[in-house]
Amino acid sequence: MVSDAIRMGHGSGGRLSAELVREVFLPLFNNPAINALGDAGVFTLDGKRFALTTDSFTVRPIFFPGGNIGKLAACGMINDLAVSGARPIFLSAGFILEEGLALEDLRAIAGSLAQEARGVGAQLVAGDTKVIEGQAGLLINTTGLGQVLDCTELGPGRITEGDTIIVTGTVGDHGLAVLLARGELGISASFPSDCAPLWELLEPLYQGLGAAVKFARDPTRGGLVTVLNEAVRPGLDFVLDEALVPLLPAVESASEMLGLDPLYAACEGRAVLFVAPDKAEEAISILNAHPLGRAAAAIGRVVAGEGLVIGVTRTGGKRVLDMLVEDQYPRIC
Amino acid sequence: MVSDAIRMGHGSGGRLSAELVREVFLPLFNNPAINALGDAGVFTLDGKRFALTTDSFTVRPIFFPGGNIGKLAACGMINDLAVSGARPIFLSAGFILEEGLALEDLRAIAGSLAQEARGVGAQLVAGDTKVIEGQAGLLINTTGLGQVLDCTELGPGRITEGDTIIVTGTVGDHGLAVLLARGELGISASFPSDCAPLWELLEPLYQGLGAAVKFARDPTRGGLVTVLNEAVRPGLDFVLDEALVPLLPAVESASEMLGLDPLYAACEGRAVLFVAPDKAEEAISILNAHPLGRAAAAIGRVVAGEGLVIGVTRTGGKRVLDMLVEDQYPRIC
Numbered sequence: 001m002v003s004d005a006i007r008m009g010h011g012s013g014g015r016l017s018a019e020l021v022r023e024v025f026l027p028l029f030n031n032p033a034i035n036a037l038g039d040a041g042v043f044t045l046d047g048k049r050f051a052l053t054t055d056s057f058t059v060r061p062i063f064f065p066g067g068n069i070g071k072l073a074a075c076g077m078i079n080d081l082a083v084s085g086a087r088p089i090f091l092s093a094g095f096i097l098e099e100g101l102a103l104e105d106l107r108a109i110a111g112s113l114a115q116e117a118r119g120v121g122a123q124l125v126a127g128d129t130k131v132i133e134g135q136a137g138l139l140i141n142t143t144g145l146g147q148v149l150d151c152t153e154l155g156p157g158r159i160t161e162g163d164t165i166i167v168t169g170t171v172g173d174h175g176l177a178v179l180l181a182r183g184e185l186g187i188s189a190s191f192p193s194d195c196a197p198l199w200e201l202l203e204p205l206y207q208g209l210g211a212a213v214k215f216a217r218d219p220t221r222g223g224l225v226t227v228l229n230e231a232v233r234p235g236l237d238f239v240l241d242e243a244l245v246p247l248l249p250a251v252e253s254a255s256e257m258l259g260l261d262p263l264y265a266a267c268e269g270r271a272v273l274f275v276a277p278d279k280a281e282e283a284i285s286i287l288n289a290h291p292l293g294r295a296a297a298a299i300g301r302v303v304a305g306e307g308l309v310i311g312v313t314r315t316g317g318k319r320v321l322d323m324l325v326e327d328q329y330p331r332i333c
Numbered sequence: 334m335v336s337d338a339i340r341m342g343h344g345s346g347g348r349l350s351a352e353l354v355r356e357v358f359l360p361l362f363n364n365p366a367i368n369a370l371g372d373a374g375v376f377t378l379d380g381k382r383f384a385l386t387t388d389s390f391t392v393r394p395i396f397f398p399g400g401n402i403g404k405l406a407a408c409g410m411i412n413d414l415a416v417s418g419a420r421p422i423f424l425s426a427g428f429i430l431e432e433g434l435a436l437e438d439l440r441a442i443a444g445s446l447a448q449e450a451r452g453v454g455a456q457l458v459a460g461d462t463k464v465i466e467g468q469a470g471l472l473i474n475t476t477g478l479g480q481v482l483d484c485t486e487l488g489p490g491r492i493t494e495g496d497t498i499i500v501t502g503t504v505g506d507h508g509l510a511v512l513l514a515r516g517e518l519g520i521s522a523s524f525p526s527d528c529a530p531l532w533e534l535l536e537p538l539y540q541g542l543g544a545a546v547k548f549a550r551d552p553t554r555g556g557l558v559t560v561l562n563e564a565v566r567p568g569l570d571f572v573l574d575e576a577l578v579p580l581l582p583a584v585e586s587a588s589e590m591l592g593l594d595p596l597y598a599a600c601e602g603r604a605v606l607f608v609a610p611d612k613a614e615e616a617i618s619i620l621n622a623h624p625l626g627r628a629a630a631a632i633g634r635v636v637a638g639e640g641l642v643i644g645v646t647r648t649g650g651k652r653v654l655d656m657l658v659e660d661q662y663p664r665i666c
Contacts, residue, residue: 041458125374
């Protein structure tokens with residue numbers, strides 16, 4: 001049950017977030033596009049499939065190694081469309097500025113957002129600016145409209161026994177980099193966030209493999225394990241070979257020092273893919289050909305089961321990788 | 334020149350807001366749809382015209398006479414599409430919740446948003462929830478996609494000498510109602526906000542008069558005078574007959590008591606229209622037939638001039654009604 005008042009964990013992407021969506025929002029906004037709980041709502045307009053996605057970005061600090069909140073707001077929107085098989089075409093941005101924000105910071109942040117949007121050929125056609133009291137920061141909402149490629153057929157319902165689970169790169173870089181950038185932990189980050197736009201990485205995969213790509217998702221809040229838990233269903237288990245999950249050594253050691261599990265840490269430039277087993281090798285070779293997919297690897301497989309995500313540890317043990325109730329740290333995106 | 338840091342006035346909808354948009358955002362997001370600075374960006378998709386609009390809502394208090402921030406977030410989106418001649422079809426909502434927000438308040442607010450969207454037949458197909466530290470309030474972004482009616486041809490460039498300026502109802506109700514609802518002024522409001530969805534009021538006008546409706550805008554932040562100043566251009570003056578502007582007596586007396594000018598106060602359920610003079614009477618009779626347009630009236634005319642908005646006062650004097658540098662009060666929407 002959702003408690004009586006909102007707490008930070010309701011925004012974590014974990015179990016509390018899921019309950020809030022299921023108990024408050026879904027009953028009110030009941031329609032096929034929203035009930036699908038995809039990263040974007042897909043609908044048909046004039047016989048063509050389009051996708052609409054929205055995200056608010058609240059990350060602190062607003063500048064971090066490898067990016068800033070503007071780059072993140074563009075990439076987050078692009079990636080939600082990309083994992084829905086949709087080419088980003090138009091976007092809007094709503095800036096909520098806090099009093100005292102330096103104008104040069106705003107310029108840099110809006111500049112990063114513009115650059116990433118331009119990079120995928122998306123046009124910003126609507127914007128809004130509000131100002132609130134606060135601590136010289138800002139919040140950004142981006143909403144993106146994309147056109148779904150005809151060749152794609154993506155959905156968690158298409159995942160079947162035998163499918164290969166692929167991740168396009170190292171996981172947890174973003175979450176750990178942002179956490180360390182807060183400077184409260186006495187460790188400094190030697191690695192940047194993975195924040196990056198995924199459309200150009202994923203489009204060749206969709207064009208090349210079509211419906212053999214069953215499902216895609218970008219593991220943001222709650223990381224890899226949370227995304228897997230959202231996609232799994234009764235009758236299937238997802239078996240994750242933890243030794244195969246790409247990890248930057250610096251992310252691994254920072255995680256160990258802080259007692260965090262990088263499998264639950266946010267990525268902002270990675271996708272998790274479910275691919276038909278006979279096409280898995282081809283998928284990895286397409287991904288490896290792009291700079292953002294050099295570390296792409298098969299990390300697990302879909303087996304008959306009870307709706308669990310199971311990790312096979314490096315020592316060969318097994319553990320159930322459940323969703324966290326709330327995230328390890330708030331305001332990561 | 335924009336100053337070095339953001340202040341509350343940059344979100345007011347007045348001159349400071351306009352400078353921020355012109356100096357920071359437009360150079361970055363340069364394209365025809367955004368450069369038009371309409372309430373929504375209009376673009377063509379598969380030969381049909383669509384409009385996309387985005388707005389963040391930061392109003393305090395989150396409940397006020399006549400509505401709440403959820404109703405406002407839906408109506409603001411609907412109205413930006415409506416004054417662009419677009420029927421709302423899909424929308425997204427991004428909720429930024431402050432820690433401590435009562436869940437029943439969130440339910441009521443999301444319920445109002447859902448109800449207004451359903452009222453115009455728009456489907457919410459994408460949503461997002463984040464949580465930040467704060468004072469148990471919330472911020473909402475809504476983004477709406479609408480299809481522009483074939484019969485409309487709207488734009489400030491279509492306004493010509495002789496056009497009649499019409500407002501669809503009393504002005505300033507929202508701004509004053511919200512201000513009084515804060516309870517800081519020792520006056521209580523005896524009137525509700527005008528917050529309402531305008532699509533059903535304006536659609537018959539567009540269908541009936543087509544291109545004779547030259548331009549429409551909803552006077553939110555900065556009110557009636559700000560909207561007129563944004564639309565006027567060199568070669569024309571807009572002459573406003575102040576005695577003809579519909580005002581609730583309670584709004585008028587509260588404004589006088591507080592030393593505020595209701596012509597600059599926000600509306601959230603009104604439109605300003607520029608109509609060809611031979612169709613003005615018909616326009617008003619179409620508007621009067623709808624409950625939201627009972628007080629619709631012609632309030633001025635377009636004459637040859639120098640790009641000014643000129644008020645003819647009740648005593649027959651003339652004054653230039655310039656844009657304010659910043660709004661009279663922040664966080665009204």
